[in-house]
Amino acid sequence: MNRIILADNQAIFRAGAARVLALEDDMRIAAQCEDMQKLSSSIDSLRGSIVIVSSSLRPDMKELLARAEIVGSRLILVTENSEQVAEEIALLLDGILCRNVAGTDLVDCVRRVSRGQRFVQRTNVTTMQAADSVGTRVRDRLTPKEMQIVALIVQGCKNKDIAMQLGTKEQVIKNYLRGIYDKTGVSDRLELALFTIHHRVLAEAAARAGNLIHMKTA
Numbered sequence: 001m002n003r004i005i006l007a008d009n010q011a012i013f014r015a016g017a018a019r020v021l022a023l024e025d026d027m028r029i030a031a032q033c034e035d036m037q038k039l040s041s042s043i044d045s046l047r048g049s050i051v052i053v054s055s056s057l058r059p060d061m062k063e064l065l066a067r068a069e070i071v072g073s074r075l076i077l078v079t080e081n082s083e084q085v086a087e088e089i090a091l092l093l094d095g096i097l098c099r100n101v102a103g104t105d106l107v108d109c110v111r112r113v114s115r116g117q118r119f120v121q122r123t124n125v126t127t128m129q130a131a132d133s134v135g136t137r138v139r140d141r142l143t144p145k146e147m148q149i150v151a152l153i154v155q156g157c158k159n160k161d162i163a164m165q166l167g168t169k170e171q172v173i174k175n176y177l178r179g180i181y182d183k184t185g186v187s188d189r190l191e192l193a194l195f196t197i198h199h200r201v202l203a204e205a206a207a208r209a210g211n212l213i214h215m216k217t218a
Helices: 011-022 036-045 061-070 103-114 126-131 133-141 144-154 159-166 170-184 189-198 200-217
Strands: 002-007 027-033 050-054 074-079 095-098
Touching (some): 002 103, 011 027, 011 103, 011 144, 011 189, 027 036, 036 050, 050 103, 061 074, 103 189, 133 170, 133 200, 144 159, 144 189, 144 200, 159 170, 170 189, 189 200
Parallel strands (some): 002 027, 050 074, 074 095
């Protein structure tokens, strides 16, 4: 049984990753951590785990790697989609994933790392995108405004926060979400986040939309 510690400050991503991994018979989510203090405590108490940690927590990677090595745990880093990892750190990690990782790749990464192998997600995903007809179809059906809302949902924003960032009312966002649910075939925001993460071509479109929002509000 692979015991997993999930550490990310985005609740939607944590919940999505946990749901994907918990479906596997050989995996168990031992802890979910929203900050570095809780992560440090979990690593110390849950020895021999696979630690999936997001770079958004701003960990001191050298210290974290040393702590994981002491307790016999393996470390997988989840980076933001355009983020670069220093070579000297990358070589010490057991795995590196992008935030828009598909569920199948996440499971594959954990299994490989548990066997002592390294897994580094490829940044060139052209061939995989071409095969993702569902993700491509949904991406093309969503309007730019809907894509921005999807991006903010994946980031864990609530309707009130989304309305504030997009300069509209909360009820308007609720109306948009009903249309998004219809187009994607999901029933709630968690399923929407999972659907987006699973379909990389859609996740990358959402990431671009999210970057545009941040540029406008910066």
